[in-house]
Amino acid sequence: MSLTKRSLAELVGTFLLVYFGAGSAAITLMISQGANPPNPFNIGIGALGGLGDWFAIGMAFAIAITASIYALGRISGAHLNPAVTIALWATKRFPTGDVGPYIGSQLIGAALASFLFAASVGMDAVKIGGLGATAPFPGVSFGQAILAEAIGTFLLMLTIMGVAVDERAPPGFAGLIIGLTVGGIITTTGNIAGASLNPARTFGPYLGDYILDGNNLWHFFPIYIVGPIAGALVAAFVYDYLSKD
Amino acid sequence: MKCYLCALEKTNTDAVAICIVCGMGVCMNHLMREEVEVWEGGYPFPAKKLKRKLPRILCRPCYSVYHEG
Numbered sequence: 001m002s003l004t005k006r007s008l009a010e011l012v013g014t015f016l017l018v019y020f021g022a023g024s025a026a027i028t029l030m031i032s033q034g035a036n037p038p039n040p041f042n043i044g045i046g047a048l049g050g051l052g053d054w055f056a057i058g059m060a061f062a063i064a065i066t067a068s069i070y071a072l073g074r075i076s077g078a079h080l081n082p083a084v085t086i087a088l089w090a091t092k093r094f095p096t097g098d099v100g101p102y103i104g105s106q107l108i109g110a111a112l113a114s115f116l117f118a119a120s121v122g123m124d125a126v127k128i129g130g131l132g133a134t135a136p137f138p139g140v141s142f143g144q145a146i147l148a149e150a151i152g153t154f155l156l157m158l159t160i161m162g163v164a165v166d167e168r169a170p171p172g173f174a175g176l177i178i179g180l181t182v183g184g185i186i187t188t189t190g191n192i193a194g195a196s197l198n199p200a201r202t203f204g205p206y207l208g209d210y211i212l213d214g215n216n217l218w219h220f221f222p223i224y225i226v227g228p229i230a231g232a233l234v235a236a237f238v239y240d241y242l243s244k245d
Numbered sequence: 246m247k248c249y250l251c252a253l254e255k256t257n258t259d260a261v262a263i264c265i266v267c268g269m270g271v272c273m274n275h276l277m278r279e280e281v282e283v284w285e286g287g288y289p290f291p292a293k294k295l296k297r298k299l300p301r302i303l304c305r306p307c308y309s310v311y312h313e314g
Contacts, residue, residue, distance in 0.1 A: 001291050073288030088289065164289050174288050 001075060003098060007105040009076035013068035014109035015116075017061065017080050018132075018204045023117045024060035025194075026129025026205075028053055030121075033128050040138050046191065054190040058183035066179030073175065081198040082106055087157055087232035091240060093165065103200075110204030118212055126214040133205035134194025135220050142223060145193035149227025150234070152185045153197045157235035166243060196224045197231075248272035250304065264304035266311070277308035 028045050035047040045053045065080065072078045077094075079085045082103040088094040114131045125131055136145040159181045164174035186195040196202045202224035209215050249269045251258040260270030262278075280298035303311060 001293075006291055069288055074284070074292040077289045077291050079289060084289065093290070160289060 003101055006076040007101045009072045010079060010102050011105040011109035013072045013076070013078050013080045014106040014200050015113040016068050017064050018110040018113035018201055019117050020064040021057070021061035022114065022132030022201060022205050024057045025132035026117065026121070026125050028057060029129045030124055041191065043137065051187060055187045057190060058186035061186055062179040062183030065182050066175045069175035069178060080106065081228070082200055083153055083198060083228035083232035084157065084160060086229055087236040090233055091236045106200040107203050110200040111207045114204040114208030118208055123212070126209060126212045130215055131205035131208045133209055133215070133217055134196040134202050134224060135217055136193045136223065137191055140192055145223045146227040148189050148192040149196060149223060150231035152189050152195050153228040153231030154235045155185055156181055156197050157232040158239055161236060161239035193223060197228050199225050199228055246270035248275055250275040262302045264307050265301055266303055266307040269304045271304045275305055277303045277305055
Protein backbone atom coordinates (compact mmCIF):
# COMPACT_ATOMS: atom_id res chain seq x y z
CA MET A 1 0.00 0.00 0.00
CA SER A 2 1.43 3.40 -0.96
CA LEU A 3 2.31 5.99 1.68
CA THR A 4 -0.22 8.36 0.09
CA LYS A 5 -3.08 5.91 0.55
CA ARG A 6 -1.99 5.03 4.07
CA SER A 7 -1.74 8.72 4.98
CA LEU A 8 -5.18 9.33 3.53
CA ALA A 9 -6.54 6.49 5.67
CA GLU A 10 -5.01 8.15 8.75
CA LEU A 11 -6.67 11.42 7.75
CA VAL A 12 -10.07 9.75 7.39
CA GLY A 13 -9.75 7.83 10.66
CA THR A 14 -8.70 10.87 12.68
CA PHE A 15 -11.46 12.86 11.03
CA LEU A 16 -14.03 10.32 12.26
CA LEU A 17 -12.55 10.30 15.77
CA VAL A 18 -12.70 14.09 16.11
CA TYR A 19 -16.02 14.63 14.33
CA PHE A 20 -17.91 12.09 16.42
CA GLY A 21 -15.83 12.12 19.61
CA ALA A 22 -15.04 15.79 20.12
CA GLY A 23 -18.38 16.55 18.49
CA SER A 24 -20.18 14.65 21.24
CA ALA A 25 -18.48 16.84 23.86
CA ALA A 26 -19.58 19.97 22.02
CA ILE A 27 -23.15 18.68 21.74
CA THR A 28 -23.21 17.83 25.47
CA LEU A 29 -22.23 21.41 26.30
CA MET A 30 -24.92 22.73 23.95
CA ILE A 31 -27.59 20.47 25.46
CA SER A 32 -26.65 21.48 29.00
CA GLN A 33 -26.60 25.18 28.23
CA GLY A 34 -28.70 26.97 30.83
CA ALA A 35 -28.48 24.11 33.31
CA ASN A 36 -27.21 25.08 36.72
CA PRO A 37 -23.96 23.19 37.40
CA PRO A 38 -23.77 22.21 41.07
CA ASN A 39 -20.18 23.41 41.57
CA PRO A 40 -17.45 25.34 39.75
CA PHE A 41 -15.62 22.11 38.78
CA ASN A 42 -18.61 21.27 36.58
CA ILE A 43 -18.46 23.28 33.36
CA GLY A 44 -21.62 21.77 31.93
CA ILE A 45 -20.49 18.23 31.06
CA GLY A 46 -21.97 16.42 34.04
CA ALA A 47 -24.76 18.91 34.67
CA LEU A 48 -27.26 16.50 33.09
CA GLY A 49 -26.19 13.08 34.25
CA GLY A 50 -23.07 13.38 36.35
CA LEU A 51 -20.42 10.91 35.23
CA GLY A 52 -23.02 9.57 32.79
CA ASP A 53 -22.35 12.59 30.59
CA TRP A 54 -18.71 11.58 30.41
CA PHE A 55 -19.70 7.98 29.79
CA ALA A 56 -21.74 9.09 26.78
CA ILE A 57 -18.82 11.10 25.43
CA GLY A 58 -16.49 8.19 26.10
CA MET A 59 -18.77 5.84 24.20
CA ALA A 60 -18.91 8.22 21.24
CA PHE A 61 -15.12 8.11 21.10
CA ALA A 62 -15.13 4.34 21.65
CA ILE A 63 -17.48 3.70 18.75
CA ALA A 64 -15.64 6.04 16.38
CA ILE A 65 -12.26 4.53 17.28
CA THR A 66 -13.47 0.93 17.08
CA ALA A 67 -15.10 1.54 13.70
CA SER A 68 -12.00 3.30 12.36
CA ILE A 69 -9.65 0.54 13.54
CA TYR A 70 -11.73 -2.23 11.97
CA ALA A 71 -12.32 -0.22 8.79
CA LEU A 72 -8.83 1.19 8.27
CA GLY A 73 -6.49 -0.86 10.45
CA ARG A 74 -5.29 -3.06 7.59
CA ILE A 75 -4.65 -0.06 5.35
CA SER A 76 -2.67 2.35 7.51
CA GLY A 77 -2.55 0.68 10.91
CA ALA A 78 -5.16 3.21 12.14
CA HIS A 79 -2.93 4.98 14.64
CA LEU A 80 -5.23 8.05 14.56
CA ASN A 81 -2.92 9.61 17.13
CA PRO A 82 0.56 11.19 16.80
CA ALA A 83 1.48 9.84 20.25
CA VAL A 84 0.85 6.26 19.07
CA THR A 85 2.81 6.83 15.84
CA ILE A 86 5.76 8.29 17.78
CA ALA A 87 5.75 5.46 20.33
CA LEU A 88 5.76 2.80 17.59
CA TRP A 89 8.56 4.68 15.82
CA ALA A 90 10.59 5.06 19.03
CA THR A 91 10.44 1.32 19.65
CA LYS A 92 11.65 0.72 16.06
CA ARG A 93 8.38 -0.68 14.82
CA PHE A 94 7.50 2.12 12.41
CA PRO A 95 9.71 3.61 9.66
CA THR A 96 11.12 7.09 10.25
CA GLY A 97 10.12 8.33 6.80
CA ASP A 98 6.45 7.58 7.43
CA VAL A 99 6.19 9.44 10.74
CA GLY A 100 5.89 12.96 9.26
CA PRO A 101 3.23 12.10 6.65
CA TYR A 102 1.21 10.14 9.24
CA ILE A 103 1.23 12.94 11.83
CA GLY A 104 0.53 15.57 9.18
CA SER A 105 -2.45 13.56 7.95
CA GLN A 106 -3.76 13.07 11.48
CA LEU A 107 -3.60 16.82 12.14
CA ILE A 108 -5.29 17.67 8.83
CA GLY A 109 -8.03 15.09 9.46
CA ALA A 110 -8.66 16.49 12.93
CA ALA A 111 -8.80 20.07 11.65
CA LEU A 112 -11.17 19.11 8.83
CA ALA A 113 -13.43 17.35 11.33
CA SER A 114 -13.69 20.42 13.53
CA PHE A 115 -14.50 22.74 10.63
CA LEU A 116 -17.06 20.33 9.18
CA PHE A 117 -18.59 19.81 12.63
CA ALA A 118 -19.03 23.59 12.91
CA ALA A 119 -20.51 23.59 9.41
CA SER A 120 -22.90 20.78 10.40
CA VAL A 121 -24.11 22.28 13.67
CA GLY A 122 -23.64 26.02 13.31
CA MET A 123 -21.72 28.61 15.26
CA ASP A 124 -23.20 27.49 18.60
CA ALA A 125 -20.87 24.51 18.27
CA VAL A 126 -18.00 27.01 18.48
CA LYS A 127 -19.41 29.59 20.88
CA ILE A 128 -21.07 27.16 23.34
CA GLY A 129 -19.55 23.79 22.55
CA GLY A 130 -16.01 25.03 21.87
CA LEU A 131 -15.93 22.29 19.19
CA GLY A 132 -15.24 19.86 22.04
CA ALA A 133 -11.81 21.34 22.74
CA THR A 134 -9.94 20.03 25.75
CA ALA A 135 -8.56 22.23 28.55
CA PRO A 136 -7.70 21.78 32.23
CA PHE A 137 -10.78 22.05 34.41
CA PRO A 138 -11.09 24.72 37.12
CA GLY A 139 -8.51 24.16 39.84
CA VAL A 140 -6.40 21.79 37.76
CA SER A 141 -2.84 23.05 37.22
CA PHE A 142 -0.74 22.76 34.07
CA GLY A 143 1.38 20.03 35.66
CA GLN A 144 -1.62 18.08 36.94
CA ALA A 145 -3.16 18.20 33.48
CA ILE A 146 0.04 16.86 31.89
CA LEU A 147 0.16 14.10 34.49
CA ALA A 148 -3.47 13.09 33.88
CA GLU A 149 -2.95 13.06 30.09
CA ALA A 150 0.26 11.06 30.46
CA ILE A 151 -1.33 8.43 32.71
CA GLY A 152 -4.39 8.13 30.48
CA THR A 153 -2.27 7.72 27.36
CA PHE A 154 -0.04 5.25 29.22
CA LEU A 155 -3.05 2.98 29.67
CA LEU A 156 -4.10 3.45 26.04
CA MET A 157 -0.63 2.62 24.67
CA LEU A 158 -0.12 -0.27 27.08
CA THR A 159 -3.39 -1.74 25.80
CA ILE A 160 -2.34 -1.25 22.18
CA MET A 161 0.94 -3.01 22.91
CA GLY A 162 -0.76 -5.89 24.71
CA VAL A 163 -3.74 -6.56 22.46
CA ALA A 164 -2.40 -5.53 19.06
CA VAL A 165 1.39 -5.21 18.80
CA ASP A 166 2.22 -8.37 20.75
CA GLU A 167 2.03 -11.32 18.37
CA ARG A 168 0.77 -13.53 21.19
CA ALA A 169 -2.42 -11.45 21.54
CA PRO A 170 -5.68 -13.15 20.51
CA PRO A 171 -6.61 -11.89 17.03
CA GLY A 172 -9.70 -9.85 16.26
CA PHE A 173 -10.30 -8.10 19.57
CA ALA A 174 -7.93 -5.14 19.30
CA GLY A 175 -10.35 -2.62 17.79
CA LEU A 176 -13.08 -3.30 20.31
CA ILE A 177 -10.83 -3.36 23.36
CA ILE A 178 -8.88 -0.26 22.40
CA GLY A 179 -12.06 1.68 21.65
CA LEU A 180 -13.56 0.69 25.00
CA THR A 181 -10.30 1.54 26.78
CA VAL A 182 -10.42 5.08 25.42
CA GLY A 183 -14.08 5.29 26.42
CA GLY A 184 -13.22 4.19 29.95
CA ILE A 185 -10.33 6.63 30.29
CA ILE A 186 -12.52 9.51 29.12
CA THR A 187 -15.30 8.54 31.52
CA THR A 188 -13.02 8.43 34.53
CA THR A 189 -10.54 11.24 33.83
CA GLY A 190 -12.40 13.48 31.39
CA ASN A 191 -13.20 16.03 34.06
CA ILE A 192 -9.50 16.63 34.82
CA ALA A 193 -8.13 17.90 31.52
CA GLY A 194 -10.59 16.54 28.97
CA ALA A 195 -8.81 13.18 28.49
CA SER A 196 -7.57 14.04 25.03
CA LEU A 197 -4.82 11.36 25.00
CA ASN A 198 -4.07 12.57 21.50
CA PRO A 199 -2.40 15.78 20.23
CA ALA A 200 -4.41 15.65 16.98
CA ARG A 201 -7.74 15.34 18.84
CA THR A 202 -6.94 18.63 20.61
CA PHE A 203 -5.34 20.33 17.61
CA GLY A 204 -8.47 20.18 15.45
CA PRO A 205 -10.87 21.90 17.87
CA TYR A 206 -8.17 24.44 18.88
CA LEU A 207 -7.63 25.45 15.27
CA GLY A 208 -11.35 25.53 14.57
CA ASP A 209 -12.08 27.63 17.64
CA TYR A 210 -9.24 30.02 16.82
CA ILE A 211 -10.18 30.59 13.18
CA LEU A 212 -13.95 30.64 13.74
CA ASP A 213 -13.64 33.30 16.43
CA GLY A 214 -14.12 31.05 19.42
CA ASN A 215 -11.80 30.74 22.42
CA ASN A 216 -8.06 30.92 21.90
CA LEU A 217 -6.80 27.94 23.86
CA TRP A 218 -3.39 27.49 22.24
CA HIS A 219 -1.54 28.24 25.51
CA PHE A 220 -2.86 24.88 26.79
CA PHE A 221 -1.62 22.96 23.74
CA PRO A 222 1.74 21.92 25.28
CA ILE A 223 -0.25 19.85 27.82
CA TYR A 224 -1.67 17.76 24.99
CA ILE A 225 1.67 17.32 23.27
CA VAL A 226 3.86 16.52 26.27
CA GLY A 227 1.38 14.43 28.27
CA PRO A 228 0.20 11.98 25.59
CA ILE A 229 3.60 11.54 23.94
CA ALA A 230 5.34 10.96 27.28
CA GLY A 231 2.66 8.51 28.41
CA ALA A 232 2.76 6.58 25.13
CA LEU A 233 6.57 6.39 25.09
CA VAL A 234 6.78 5.15 28.67
CA ALA A 235 4.05 2.55 28.02
CA ALA A 236 5.75 1.20 24.89
CA PHE A 237 9.15 0.83 26.55
CA VAL A 238 7.68 -0.57 29.77
CA TYR A 239 5.71 -3.17 27.81
CA ASP A 240 8.77 -4.18 25.82
CA TYR A 241 10.71 -4.58 29.07
CA LEU A 242 7.96 -6.55 30.81
CA SER A 243 7.20 -8.86 27.89
CA LYS A 244 10.78 -9.95 27.22
CA ASP A 245 11.79 -13.35 28.53
CA MET B 246 -5.17 -43.15 -5.87
CA LYS B 247 -7.44 -42.75 -8.86
CA CYS B 248 -9.25 -39.66 -10.10
CA TYR B 249 -12.75 -39.72 -8.65
CA LEU B 250 -14.27 -37.68 -11.45
CA CYS B 251 -12.76 -39.95 -14.11
CA ALA B 252 -14.11 -42.94 -12.24
CA LEU B 253 -17.60 -41.43 -12.45
CA GLU B 254 -17.09 -41.26 -16.22
CA LYS B 255 -16.07 -44.96 -16.23
CA THR B 256 -12.43 -44.20 -17.03
CA ASN B 257 -9.44 -45.18 -14.98
CA THR B 258 -6.93 -42.36 -14.46
CA ASP B 259 -4.31 -41.90 -11.80
CA ALA B 260 -4.83 -38.92 -9.51
CA VAL B 261 -2.05 -36.34 -9.43
CA ALA B 262 -3.47 -34.14 -6.68
CA ILE B 263 -5.96 -34.03 -3.83
CA CYS B 264 -8.63 -31.35 -3.53
CA ILE B 265 -7.82 -29.25 -0.47
CA VAL B 266 -11.53 -28.92 0.38
CA CYS B 267 -13.12 -32.35 -0.09
CA GLY B 268 -10.07 -34.57 -0.31
CA MET B 269 -11.05 -35.98 -3.68
CA GLY B 270 -8.21 -37.39 -5.80
CA VAL B 271 -8.10 -35.61 -9.16
CA CYS B 272 -6.21 -36.00 -12.41
CA MET B 273 -4.63 -33.17 -14.39
CA ASN B 274 -7.85 -32.74 -16.41
CA HIS B 275 -10.08 -32.38 -13.37
CA LEU B 276 -8.03 -30.19 -11.08
CA MET B 277 -8.24 -26.44 -10.81
CA ARG B 278 -5.13 -24.69 -9.60
CA GLU B 279 -5.05 -21.06 -8.61
CA GLU B 280 -2.78 -18.81 -6.64
CA VAL B 281 -4.20 -16.88 -3.71
CA GLU B 282 -2.77 -13.59 -2.44
CA VAL B 283 -1.45 -13.73 1.10
CA TRP B 284 -1.60 -10.70 3.40
CA GLU B 285 0.41 -10.39 6.57
CA GLY B 286 0.01 -8.07 9.56
CA GLY B 287 -2.66 -5.53 10.38
CA TYR B 288 -3.54 -3.10 13.15
CA PRO B 289 -1.55 -1.20 14.33
CA PHE B 290 0.60 -1.77 11.25
CA PRO B 291 -0.45 -1.68 7.61
CA ALA B 292 -1.13 -5.14 6.22
CA LYS B 293 1.44 -6.22 3.64
CA LYS B 294 0.82 -8.38 0.58
CA LEU B 295 3.49 -11.05 0.41
CA LYS B 296 5.42 -11.30 -2.84
CA ARG B 297 4.70 -14.99 -3.35
CA LYS B 298 1.17 -16.32 -3.69
CA LEU B 299 -0.18 -19.45 -2.07
CA PRO B 300 -1.02 -22.21 -4.58
CA ARG B 301 -4.36 -23.98 -4.07
CA ILE B 302 -5.59 -27.08 -5.85
CA LEU B 303 -9.31 -27.81 -5.91
CA CYS B 304 -11.47 -30.31 -7.73
CA ARG B 305 -13.87 -28.82 -10.26
CA PRO B 306 -17.02 -29.18 -8.08
CA CYS B 307 -15.40 -27.44 -5.10
CA TYR B 308 -13.90 -24.77 -7.36
CA SER B 309 -17.29 -23.94 -8.81
CA VAL B 310 -18.89 -23.71 -5.34
CA TYR B 311 -15.98 -21.61 -4.05
CA HIS B 312 -16.31 -19.10 -6.87
CA GLU B 313 -20.10 -19.02 -6.73
CA GLY B 314 -20.02 -17.92 -3.11
